[in-house]
Amino acid sequence: MKRLLPLAALLALSSAGPAHAGLFDDTEARRQIMEMRQDLENRIDATSRGQLELANQNEQLRGEVARLRGQIEVLVNEVESLKQRQRDFYVDLDNRLRKLESAAVQPQAAQAADPAAESAEYEAALNLLKNGKHREALTAFEAFVSKFPAGSFTPSAHFWAGNAALQAKEIASATNHFNAVLGKWPNDSVAPDAMLGLANSQQAMGDAKTAQRTLQSLVERYPTSNAAQAAKQRLGKR
Template sequence: MRGLVPLVALLALPTMASAQLFGGGETQRQVAELREQVNQRLEATSSAQFELASQNELLRAEVARLRGQVEVLMHEFEQLRVRQRDFYVDLDDRLRRLENPGGAQASGGGGDPATEAAEYEAALNLLKGGQFREAMLAFEAFTSAHTASAYLPSAFFWAGNAALQAKEVSAAANHFNTVLARWPSDTVAADAMLGLANSQQALGDGRAAQRTLQAVVERYPDSTAAQAARQRLGMR
């Protein structure tokens, strides 16, 4: 019997060691909880990474959209710069041809020629300086103050150009129409008709603009305005 006791004790050791090692059900529960916590953290990490990746993708898309807008704005700015440059080139060309309209040295209405010339030149300088609204008002004041001036056709013409640049499109059309109605044979008439076409286009009346361009070609075929009208109409 005494020999059996050590043997039983030895057989019990693995069971005791196992119980001590795993701590029974409590240890297994703790291990399960740890596993659950690890899994939850892994899931949370994966979710955060997915959300971050989604946000990065949205940011990339937004950056691409903004770059596209910047490119469009740069293109529009370049077009505006070219149009502005062309306007001033055309303006300088017209000024060289029209600075002394009709060779007039005196007012047809008995006014002071020097005063008329000074006021006319001052309005032109406003226009050349890009002060379009101020130039429009100056030319309008000139046409009211000097109703018999030899500068009058050109003053109405430049008032129309200044008004068009100042986005006073209806006023521009009225000034150009005044030139055409009162001085259809003046040196500014062809350019005034071209300006009227530009005003009609700006007012959204494309058909009227086309008809006016055609009229420029028919009435003033040898003018620079007719050349511009032909280009607009796709004619040679």
Template sequence: MARRARELLLLVMLGASVPAVAGLFSDDEARARIQALAQENQKLREDLKALEERVGRLDAQLRAQGLIDLVQQVEGLKAELAKLRGQLEVNSHAVETLDKRSRDLYVDLDDRLRKLETGATPLAAPAAAAAGTPGAATDTGAESRAYEAAFNLFKIGNYQAAIAAFENFLKTYPASPLAANAQYWIGNSYSALRDYKTAIAAQQKLLSLYPNSAKVPDALLNMASAQTELGDRATARKTLEDLVARYPTSPAADIARKRLSSLK
């Protein structure tokens, strides 16, 4: 009897504990699922982060490719600019060379004309000197040396000093047969200094004071060059046409004809 009572009591106790055990297993399963979901979410977050990083890298690559294209275009423009700059330097050098050669030719021509005018000797002495007047030949030699000194300054490119020397020559020897030449080289010196307005004024003074000089055609040509440099192409054309009309057989007229064709 006592044994049966104990067995019944044990069965009651076991029955009472079954729901608790069942509840215990349900909680564990829930926690397991939560943990599984948490792990899955973590993996999703990692995958999402990896995907975002990949998208970021792809975006950066696309942007970089776009920049590379721009850089290539810029480099191409730089190369073209360098080529143009090089060509400009070549052209500028050619212009300077031609300009110098032109000045050298005029210098040489001036030398030859001056020697023809003076007989390749110091300027001819006046009648007083021929009669034996003391100091006359010396004065004539000083005149020739003064012009030569000013002309040498021009030839070496010292234009400011050449202008001063030629102006001093004109003050000292206003009636010299080389006065028109001196006035011409004053104007040419101003052109070389790119003072074109003053160059034009100097050559106009030559035309006014020495209208019959052999230097008039050259003075007109120099004026036209200065007018062109100032952007006054219409006046330059008129000056060149005047030169060709008045002095058609002069060397300056040949140059003027070529310039007129380029001004069309």
């Protein structure tokens, strides 16, 4: 009996050894699982934050695009409005000039070689200008004044050529055409507006002092004209 006790103790120790080792293995496995879970959760959190930041950036970009589209739409509307005002200005000014010229055109028309052709070419050039085709209009008006140097519409053609040249940034050409009106037809109905155009040309060339003197001369030479009223506003007079 005494010999059996050590044997039983030995068996108990041998059986407890594997159980204790298994306990440590399970704890290590649990620790690794917890670490893996924490790492996965950290990655998920980082991904979520990244997606949220990306969503915010996308929202900001969409807002910026919408804002830019709104600005573009406003600019397009302003350009179209400016073009329409410019066309209306040309039509209104041309109508006023025609009323002033009507008395002079009739007697001169009989002397023209082909008054119908003159009128047609003048209208064609004027339509180019009304449609914003400034360089084409300038070319057409210059061809007109060359073909009809003493025609009924020649003073007006020079005036409109000056305006077309001014819009096309051909300042020297504009100056020449406005001076042609003032030099050859100072009493024509377009002369006051030609002098105003000359002042605009001088201003465009950076010669503000000469432009101011031209405006003053306009007020003195054609005091009752609409151009003189515009000149007074530019000069700050009432």
